[in-house]
Amino acid sequence: MLAERVLRPRDRLLLRVGTRTVRAMVEDIVDQLDIETMQQQPAPDGLGLNAIGRVRLRLAEDVAVDDYRVLRRTGAFLLIDEADGSTLAAGMAEGPDRSAGEGI
DSSP: OOSSSOBOTTOEEEEEETTEEEEEEEEEEEEEEETTTTEEEEOOSOBOTTOOEEEEEEESSOOOOOOTTTOSTTTEEEEEOTTTOOEEEEEEOOOOBTTTTBOO
8 A cells, every 4th residue: 555545345446557547446355465474464454554465346347457477567557546636556466356257
C-alpha cells in the first residue's frame, strides 16, 4: 500500500492498467506477506501503509491484463481512490482465477 488509507474488502476504487481505467471493488484480501519472515500470513481485515498482500478484485468491465511474471508492462496496475484521485496501491496481476471462471 502506498497510502495511509487502509484497503478493506468491499472498498470501491478505480483500477488503471496502461491507459485504461475502470471501476473496481475489493472482493477479498487473500493474505499478507510478513516481511520479516517472508511468509504469507492469514488474511487481515485490511492492508495499511507499506503492507504487501494479495487481493481479489471485481471489475465493472473486462480489462486486458497479462500475468506480471510473463509481461511486466501489461501485468502491472494501480489502485486509485475514486474520491480524490490519489494512488492507493501498485499491483502485479497473477492472471485470471480459472477456478472461479473469472478474471483478475
